[in-house]
Amino acid sequence: MNNAFKVENPNLTQSPHTGMTRHHYIELAKYMLSRAFKHVDSIETPLTFPIIPGKTYPQPNAPDWRYRSAEFEALERTFTLAGPLIHVDPEIEINNIKLRDYYKLHFYRTFTPGHANSLPLPDDLPDSNYQFTCEFGGLFKTLLLLPDTIWSQYSESEKNDMLECITKWAHHRTTQNNWRIFNIVTLSFLKKHGYPIDEELLKSHLLWVASYHSGDGWYLEQTYNYYSISLFIVYTTIWNRTFGDEYYPEIAEIIEESAKKLMKCITSFFGRDGYVNMWSRSICYRTWVSGAFPVAFMLKEKTELDAGWARRLCSGSLLQFASREEFFCNDIPSLGFYGQKEYMVQNYSCSGSPFIMFLPFICLALPEDSPFWTATENDGMWETLGEKSKKVVLDHPGLMLVNHGKTGTSEIIPGKVYYDDPNYSKLAYNTHFPWEDQNPDGGTSMEYSYRSQDPRDVRGDDVNFYLTGLTVNNSSEKNQLYTHSQNMLYNGVENDILYRQAIMRRPPNNGVGYIIDLADITLPGGVIRVDRTRMAFEHELTLGHFGLPHISGKKAEVNQFELNGNQVITAKIKGRQVALIIYHGWEKLDWLSHKNRNAEADESTVVFAYKKRMQKNPPMELMITAMLHKTNDSEWTTKELSPIKNIQINEITKTMAPLGATLTLSNGDVYEVDFKDIDGKKTC
Structure with missing residues (x-):
């Protein structure tokens, strides 16, 4: 018996793509x-x-x-x-x-x-x-x-x-x-x-x-x-x-x-x-x-x-x-x-x-x-x-579906997620880049990973003890690990931008102090992320791209360089590639090899962005990235790696909301990222 099914005598007249009748x-x-x-x-x-x-x-x-x-x-x-x-x-x-x-x-x-x-x-x-x-x-x-x-x-x-x-x-x-x-x-x-x-x-x-x-x-x-x-x-x-x-x-x-x-x-x-x-x-x-x-x-x-x-x-x-x-x-x-x-x-x-x-x-x-x-x-x-990307917005379940003509992939972008579970909680799911399990060392694929550097967490204190006198268990050992969004909120699509919120920590640890406001701008074969951190205390963050499996043990090829003043990291395996570009709000790009987390291989590579903020009261900040993918072996061109022409950070937007941005893409499209009243629009 064969080790896998093979379509014998395919009917390519009736079924030119699969041969299946x-x-x-x-x-x-x-x-x-x-x-x-x-x-x-x-x-x-x-x-x-x-x-x-x-x-x-x-x-x-x-x-x-x-x-x-x-x-x-x-x-x-x-x-x-x-x-x-x-x-x-x-x-x-x-x-x-x-x-x-x-x-x-x-x-x-x-x-x-x-x-x-x-x-x-x-x-x-x-x-x-x-x-x-x-x-x-x-x-x-x-x-x-x-x-x-x-x-x-x-x-x-x-x-x-x-x-x-x-x-x-x-x-x-x-x-x-x-x-x-x-x-x-x-x-x-x-x-x-x-x-x-x-x-x-x-x-x-x-x-x-x-x-x-x-x-x-x-x-x-x-x-x-x-x-x-x-x-x-x-x-x-x-x-x-x-x-x-x-x-x-x-x-x-x-x-x-x-x-x-x-x-x-x-x-x-x-x-x-x-x-x-x-x-x-x-x-x-x-x-x-x-x-x-x-x-x-x-x-x-x-x-x-x-x-x-x-x-x-x-x-x-x-x-x-x-x-x-x-x-x-x-x-x-x-x-x-x-x-x-x-x-x-x-x-x-x-x-x-x-x-x-x-x-x-x-x-x-x-x-x-x-x-x-x-x-x-x-x-x-x-x-x-063609090379365009088609979007379908399903407001009721809080899903956006994206079909990328450029890569032949489809994505599910979830917005109503009740708990920390990689089956549901990732920023996006792609048909040709299956998700990876979460990594407590950071760099988890297609997720924001958070680690508190708040000295009260490092010591294992209850952060509210000095206000309430009540003790809530807070494990200093557990706090040394990266965690992921505890739930995802859906805030709707406005002016072709998808808005969501990732809640990185729930009460009793004051959930309103651990919010990342998310804005997705779809690109052919990728997305531009303009995300606003409202993280109240000292912390580290990573943002991972899709994982690349090491098929037959062959490692992904990683390349880092600067283009147009922006840091870029690419990784590729046969038939698949990713690129991550950071424009604002990140310190560096890096990559990790993971074991026993990928759907296709025992080892995999994830490229990610990293930042560390050690102020007692960190300011709000925009994090702007482009996350691209390919399903062929062609070299990345300068044009492909230059999706954004201009970024204008708006401390106060035209609608009188704090910290947004005006982005002009290389194709001339202009996007106004505005988090006006986002907390009042959330659904889950």
């Missing part, structure tokens, strides 16, 4: 399952995968139900591939095992008491929420869409054997917001097939879910993330077509309208070649957001989304991973992004978790004459973008 989707699904089923000896063997040491579950000495959960997750999430394959070909076999018979048997054993792999009932466990609920939602979402796969194969007696387990978990306690969708799907499946349910509970879950719509097709999910697409849009659109339209048409219409809004921006999340951006939690789910593309062709009204572009992006995202050897661990998708990486996974994941990334294979439920399959691949708006 419906036939190749089927082949890719079979390829993935053939590797997974290397862990299955016969039809009697439950599908289990090797446990990966580290934070993921089940941990050593975990209770038995955690092992049942991991087994159920492996079975259910591989059905994300197997279900569509059975729908296409009920007789299909993988490794000489008929898929329909295998999954029919093992789901029956899972839901019927008395079998070695049967699930516990919620009554047998402490009253809480469990991973089982999530997997019930995933399974019955697929069975709502494709009931012909296995449910129709059970006898009435077999269905009755499974009913107690399914019903009790469908009605059991759920958690927060997106999880209600799992209960909704399972309850709806039961009702559709004539089984009694608590209909008031179902309606309650539906109203709760509808209440979370925030605008622009986005739903609240802790902080805004891919779950808003993959669960709130993909799962619920399937629910609409298979159940909601008939039983709850008004709520279905709410979901329908939000899905239509999402489709207006979904393409901007992907790079020109279909690359997915490594952003938000559950990184190992990777391409599950691409499930929005086939869903666009399940909407009631004809979608505005170009079918050829949709399939091109969907196919490109799958090939981003499936075509890489390092993507696989134990013959299944690794717990990471490109490869096995402990730092980027959560403790609720197990070895089988990544198979939800194949959610886009619901496309096999579309008829063969669907535009999704028949249209010719194209690059959509990229074909006319």
Whole structure:
């Protein structure tokens, strides 16, 4: 078997960019399952995968139900591939095992008491929420869409054997917001097939879910993330077509309208070649957001989304991973992004978790004459973008999406982030420069890193003790490390400038004294940052660029020089480069090699700007930088490294606000950076 998937006999007439047609989707699904089923000896063997040491579950000495959960997750999430394959070909076999018979048997054993792999009932466990609920939602979402796969194969007696387990978990306690969708799907499946349910509970879950719509097709999910697409849009659109339209048409219409809004921006999340951006939690789910593309062709009204572009992006995202050897661990998708990486996974994941990334294979439920399959691949708006950069502003979730025609990359620039978490808190996320973990020594990629030099922090005093007489723990040892923004606030877009705020320290340490006001001016292949520090006491700051992985151990090539009186640092690896220019408010440029922080390699290079301010009461200050990137090996030109023609610092702006700037770019564009009333405009 090959070490990675290869598109055999690509159809470059219908799919000139990826070669992928419906036939190749089927082949890719079979390829993935053939590797997974290397862990299955016969039809009697439950599908289990090797446990990966580290934070993921089940941990050593975990209770038995955690092992049942991991087994159920492996079975259910591989059905994300197997279900569509059975729908296409009920007789299909993988490794000489008929898929329909295998999954029919093992789901029956899972839901019927008395079998070695049967699930516990919620009554047998402490009253809480469990991973089982999530997997019930995933399974019955697929069975709502494709009931012909296995449910129709059970006898009435077999269905009755499974009913107690399914019903009790469908009605059991759920958690927060997106999880209600799992209960909704399972309850709806039961009702559709004539089984009694608590209909008031179902309606309650539906109203709760509808209440979370925030605008622009986005739903609240802790902080805004891919779950808003993959669960709130993909799962619920399937629910609409298979159940909601008939039983709850008004709520279905709410979901329908939000899905239509999402489709207006979904393409901007992907790079020109279909690359997915490594952003938000559950990184190992990777391409599950691409499930929005086939869903666009399940909407009631004809979608505005170009079918050829949709399939091109969907196919490109799958090939981003499936075509890489390092993507696989134990013959299944690794717990990471490109490869096995402990730092980027959560403790609720197990070895089988990544198979939800194949959610886009619901496309096999579309008829063969669907535009999704028949249209010719194209690059959509990229074909006319040239070297310009397109911006999409989503005020409600506080996101700005940037498509860089010059580099073919796409960026997610977040504005509403509730906590210090590199999954969310970075200044920008780029499809071709995946984020790095935070570095306590400073120089973290695409973040401001802060270290207090306040003597009270250095000593470990409570900074408020001398006012209040109350002691709050303040660790001098911990204060020696660099920290990162505790949350990000969104302040809107005015005159083509994105305004945000990074709160570097929260109360009781007087959060209003640790603010960096952010202003982003988009450039082709980069950004100009005009950021205002309101840091009340002695401190150090670093601002890091995108990290560059040392592919095959080859270090990045770093170069420092002066151009037009400004300090410049560049770094490059094959096919990718970054440049950082400091204009105002920084002392120097530097770089660090990091270990075990990058998504693609064990070592990486980050270039960064540095400053240290030791006044007891530092003044406000503007920090002006240009952060550029490339996705080729061409040399940086003087023109590229000279994006700013003139800078005028305005102590008082025209609107009577303190400390802004007027920037004239080399192309003649003029930007007035003005932080007028920024604190009154913040949202999170």
